[in-house]
Amino acid sequence: ETQGVSDTEVVFGSVNDLSGIFAAVGVPAVHGANLRFDEANAAGGVHGRMIRFVVEDNGYQIPRAMQGYNKLLNRDKVFGMLLSLGTPMNLAGFKLLDPKGIPNIGPLTAARDMLQEPMHNKFVGFSSYWDQVQEGVKYLAAEKGAKNICSMYLPTDFGKEIGDSTKDVVSTLGLTFAGETTHKPDELDFVGSLTKLKAAECDLITLALGVRQAITVVGTAKKLGWTDVMFLNTSAGFLDVVAAVPGGVTDGLYAAAGWVDLKSRADVPAVAKFMADYNAKYNQDAGGFSMLGYSAADTVVRALEAAGPDLTQESFIKGMETLEYRDELADAQITYGPDDHQGADEVMISVVENGEWKLLSRQ
Amino acid sequence: MSLLEIKNATLKFGGVVAVNDLSFSVEEGEVYAIVGPNGAGKSTVFNLISRFYDPYSGSISFDGANLLDRHADAVADLGIARTFQNIELFDHATVLQNLLVGRHRHRKSNMIQELLFTPRVRREEHVHREAVERVIDFLDLQPYRNKMIAGLPYGVRKVVELGRALASDPRLLLLDEPASGLSVEETQDMRWWIDDIRKQMGITVLMVEHDMGLVSGVSDRVLALADGAKLAEGTPAEVQADPAVIAAYLGTGAV
Amino acid sequence: MGQTVLEIKNLESFYGPIMAIRGVSLKVGQGQVVTVLGANGAGKSTLLKTISGIMEPEKGKILFEGEEIQGMEPHQIVNRGIVHVPEGREVFPLLSVDENLSLGAYTRNDRVEIERDRQMVFDYFPILAERRTQEAGTLSGGQQQMLAIGRGLMRRPKIMLLDEPSLGLSPLLVQEIFGILRRLNSDEHVTMMLVEQNARVALDLADVGYVMEIGRIVMEGSADRLMESEDIQAFYLGHQEQSQRGERRWKRKKTWR
């Protein structure tokens, strides 16, 4: 008897941030996933099973997250976890998922730790921050001649991974790591840090900041007249609102992420349909994270299909490992295998032009 | 040697000279009263003895020891207890607890013992409680033993404050206007209490009071203060007869 | 007795479960001075607080100039001209003497008259003039009491509720204050309700007196009549055979109980 599965239903859970500092990520992602599951359920479910998706709000706090896990595992008896947000929360969750073999799919953090041993039950959808930075820096060094690389980051696992990756790629490429600054999530002025980095003659700065902060950083640099510097964001800041800041503030900002921006591809049918459905359902515009949620849910639906009517943890994981498809919505190739628990391996590099993200390159 | 000796004490608050080169001494076993117009510096003298204020100059000694060497919380250890003009009790505690805090200077146990509530702590508690019960009996506070201070009438609080000071078994008791706000009847009680405190318990009393009836009833010597300086000193009768005191403080008695 | 300005009917007040006023009725006539005597905890302060709206009565009526004012917000009651000089000073400790006095006249708008009244207060209590800018919290106890009374006068009340105005004042000042009250009453016809431990001066000033015990009025009468009562003499005026110290340490039983 596998927990979370009956003849008519399969339950997935998520410990997410719907009210805390990462609500701007968690909320659209959950919406996106729900959109996909609703479609699947409207189509009669998968092998006759309806998908129930239970989301617990953790407000980005570990104790709340632990309560969420307790409820999902011991009360709702979920079959698998999907789109759980936050690196520390996911890591804490592994302690109890692993012994029970419960799958953890598409966590909303691109930390490399999401594929730690035992890897058996863990799947991530897209490239890690680490890879994104590696590819981004390589590209900008090659194409735009960046030499003095710097980093601005939050003192969190997320920031640290980006900072460390920057240092790592800099040394592999034989460039200079010229300086770094750290910030608190509530910091709102970056004149000091930028002056410092300017004095260090940085020409490329990797960013691991809050969304709001990244916008301010780019704007401040312009204001200070420091124009010969490039900023590289990761998927954490790859949002439409960032591109759409009025006055062209963020023009020229780069981002390396695991997918291609939605808005610039609004004429692709899959994208257009998604955007329209999303808007109809939630009365909001879809963005990168809602797409991410949708894609992750799509992966799950496909895996459930592939697992066949006899659904167990093993059959599901087998199903996951056979997936290989093109995700039109994200414009990415998804492949999983017994040794490959990362769906898309590509890193797409985009830049803001005229208030929209424009794809520059795929790596 | 006097029990309490104040020599040439001066204290200013900005431009206000609250105590001005004041000297006096209190002998062991007497009741010594300070009178004087409002703002003469009487309470300030008490605060100097309690070490709440540092004098600008002068010295204060108690039983030969220099009080100025000590911190305010170490004054009680010497056996000096006091009451306050405007009542400073622990409002969110019962009368009993207030009186027990009075016993604090006799605490012998340490924190660890108290956390474990060792037999020693228990024994000490009994001793404290007995001492406090004696005070409760003495001051007739039985009906209020377990009442919160916050709901007690003014007069009762005055008595509780006296009780808290007594509970510490002091050698010197400082009373700041013990009878203010008390009715004639209660003032009468106060007078008997002060008598007994001195005679039966052997405690020296230094008090500030405006009720001349009480002052002349209980005190051996009276000091009249005005503008922080000595106006007159002597027996109650002498001071009351002093023309300067009458002019500055007592008035003619006609209402 | 002139017209009744303040009438209290069967008033009851509680502190949570504790009944502090147990059905008090009394009348205060225009221009009268009424004093309320009573032992500790009798409920005198509570009575005044209930009249001035600081406490809400549970039952009963308070009529001021014929209108019911029980249960009103205290500031509305002050606006009608009732001023309460509370027990225990209650000054604004971080404001200067001058500012405290200005607040006494908060409900008034006549600047010139206010300044005149301020001058009057300073004449009564010269020490306050000297300390105009001192923070009220650092005044001596008696000085604060003067300030509280002076502040009450700044309102130019129709009726003044005075709760132990002589508390902590020197004998000389007690005389002066009662002189001032007498003058206010006779010259300005301010009605007063006076709670005092110093029964002698209170009865001397008052027209009528009430005696409270445990929340009830147990005795009432003209000040002169009360002055003569043996009980009053024994318990409030200190007329006992106690000329020598230390005798008679038993308590006399109150006959009205």
Next chain:
Amino acid sequence: MRIHFKTSYENDIRLFPDRWSFFVYAALVAGAIILPWLLDDFFLGEVTNVLIWAIAGLGLMLLTGQTGQASLGHAAFLALGCYSCIILMEHGVPFLLAFPLAGVITGIFGTLFAIPAVRLHGIYLAIATMALSILADDIIVMLAPWTDGVSGKFAPTITIFGLEIERWTTPDRFYWLVLVVTILCTLAYRNLLRAPLGRAFAAVRDSEVSATAMGVHIAFTKAAAFGLSCAITGLAGALMGFYAGAFNNETFSVVISISLLMMIVIGGLGSIHGAFFGAIIIAFLPQALSMASDTIGGLLGANNVAIPGLETGVFGAILILFIMFEPMGIYGRWLKIRTWFELFPFARKDMFKRQKSYLKTERLR
């Protein structure tokens, strides 16, 4: 109505005022002990969580409720307790030693912090401690060689005399462990309250001037309160670490500090009961809301994230109502209900009506 006939001073000193209350508490403890056989893993986990919060609440209550010093920074001490316990264990110190040591270390650190902090009052202390709590996050990162910084640490399995205790695999054993700690902390708290130091705490809270005049050393007493409070909080922190299994610099955030203070205020400042009542509300209410929204969502066929953050919003609103209608905390309400029953049928219905009350400045010290 129960009437106590007191025949000896001992009546006021002993732990239970009468036999009845002894039975009540004995029954409570007995019930607590057999709980794992009555509840499923989910509820057992939640009860464990409530108890851990209650221990932390006791710690803060000692400081804020008893001594009148509000702290918005106790998460820092939770963190210290948690890290010290687990780092000690990683160095081979057995749990039975590491756990109390964690309390001691946190207590000592709390006392050190108190040395400058005892001069602060009210909001100044609250904000200073809050700053400490914010700094703790950065300090953990700076001390990465010990704390593993942002990557965080995993809690090892506890072994006591060969018995393995782990939150997820042996939830019942972990619960009993927490229960024992809870009972011990509660007893220590009670003992303190009936001893001189406890009274000195209350004295410092109500009037520093007269406490000084009675010979209470203000700085020492406050520092002692800080130390004890932090020690208990440290123990709770260690348990929280084991409960979460993994933790890093973000685990004990300032939000946790704030929740702790909320908890004791809502429970009722100054009482042991208050810490427990508050823990039930703060730790269990979000979960209850989540369960409720599942049910309601299920009934309406709607999704449980129809309005994101709703649970937090409702949680906030419920807290507001709690405080509006019972500013003295749940314990205050509890006392009223009890009095009502004890007086039955003589209680007046408006007996518990709040008489108007008036504040005076706290800017005078």
Next chain:
Amino acid sequence: MDVLQLLVSGLANGCVYGLIALGFVLIYKATEAVNFAQGDLMMLGAFVTLGLTNAEYVGLPFWVAAPLSIALMALIGYLLDLLILRHLSGQSQTSVVILTIAMGFVLRFVAGAIWGHEPQTLHSPLALGDFQVAGVVLGMADMAVIVVTFLLTLFLYQFFQRTRLGLAMQAASQNQMAAYYMGIPVKRVQGMIWGLSGAVAAVAGILFASKGAIDPNAGLLGIKAFAAAVIGGFGSLPGALAGGLIVGVIEPFASRYLAAGYSQVAPYALLLFVLVFRPHGLFSQVRTKKV
């Protein structure tokens, strides 16, 4: 040159902290309550303005929307007092602290529910254009913040010091009962101060939103404003401004000259440092009690 630039932008930022701190101090001065929701009120003020201004919502011209939202926020402040805080009249400060924290939760939820959680930018004319004086760059918004903050502080200071209502507010906070005895309508006065601080929050919000994007968690900035108010001496208006400026200025210098990982602790370390030497802030409002 660097130094001057750092100083100037530090001042501009400090003024934002100062503005929020003014809100705390106003309420504290008049009620001795500490409003932990002030940061969230600022956030709400910013969002209300954004909602009225931005084209995708109401789309009013900025100069109409701004005063309108200031008025609206004043109303909201007043209503918060009327509907919630008034029930706690006379209760302990700690309960009010908890209550306002909970209010912050609700405000954040409401803002999130209405405007979503993604950062948004206010279409403000203040956001555009920079000044350049002697090589130092200063945005319009920065200028506006500095000017408005100084004027507002001055105005509020005068209000408390000179007007009868200001005095009454101070009186009400020091001794509520005595304030009633003076005929001061304490509750109404407190409602007014909540309204006033709602308005101040709106001003802060508008200026803040002109400097960058906002989201429902923007109110967390309030924590730093607390540090500012406490450094200044909680309850002192000039202190709030001074504290804000100190925190604001220390930040850019710390990030410029300190190593990464240490710079962001500067404001809080400074706070603790100041409190060690001045336990009640620079302009201390705490007095020893005379007994």
